[in-house]
Amino acid sequence: MVRNTQHQQRQHGSRLGVEVLQGYNLIHLTDRQVSEFKKALWEHGVVVVRQQHLTALDLEEFATRSFGSLVFGSSSFTLDPDISPKLQSRCVGILGNPKGFAQEVVEKFTWKWHQDKDAIPRIEGLDMNALYVVMLHGVEVPPEGLDGQPHTTEFLDMVEAYNNLDRQHQQQLEQISLYHTAPMFSAHTNEWGDVPKKVHSIVSTHKVTGKRGLYLGSDTAIPVGMEDRPEAAKHFWKDLFQTVLSCTPVYSHVWHPGDIIFWDNSQVMHRGTPYDSTKYKRIALRLGVVDNIYDR
DSSP: OOOGGGOBOSSTTOSSOEEOSTTOOGGGOOHHHHHHHHHHHHHHSEEEEOSOOOOHHHHHHHHHHHTOSOBOOOTTOOOOTTSOGGGOBTTBEEEEOTTSOOSOOTTGGGGSOBOOOTTGGGSTTOOTTSOEEEEEEEEEOOSOOTTSSOOEEEEEEHHHHHHHSOHHHHHHHHTOEEEEEOTTOOTTTSOGGGSOEEEEESEEEOTTTOOEEEOOOOTTOEETTOTTOHHHHHHHHHHHHHHHHHHSOEEEEEOOTTOEEEEETTTEEEEEOOOOTTTOOOEEEEEEEEOGGGGO
16 A cells, blocks of 8 residues: 555645655556555645656656646657657656756746646636646756755645635735736737736635635736736735745755655645756656546
């Protein structure tokens, strides 16, 4: 059985980041173990599986078996001859510097707080708080960040954030919705009317647990009614996020090679942390999948 009774809390006081499936290989799980794994993910928002050595295709296979076929990928995928084929598949992205030490890394945009959206704003029938799960597999990880501390990815519990607000503030936010766009679109670089977007309430109800939390998306989100006031929209989002940050503890996952972190974007925000890409190598395989609750 999945050793869900042996969750290891990674940070005192946080429900996020429990370690599951100790001693198990993800590609050899039974259906019952997959079900228990998903139950732990919905309960904790972020779960960690350690000592895995999956290829990109292994990760893709686990995602489709466990969550369903709605996996986002590239329609024009071709193998990069300078990167190991084991790290590549149509639906798996590579973060870091897989070709060696580099001045620039592709994931700098992930160092800002956000909830992953990818193609959700452009897909009909999906709410912004869809059960969109992202998994990140640390194949090679730097031993430290730019601050000299262990390299981490940080998370905010948006259910806790909602519960930490006073009731008057909760009621105010329940009346406000935000426009969300896909990451490659911006109201500042496109004609706003032509940008694929969806509207979703800031206060969101989880589709499995029924718990209420905040859905802020990213700093490109615009409150309904502020479409023509981009500066006011920016200030609104920034002020609200700072309120969340001031009252919600940050869970920091310290990376070890072989870790896979799974997070439910309808429950948490996250950000990566900077590292010296001219000194250390980082290879992380990333895949996003929508749970097949939408197929039922």
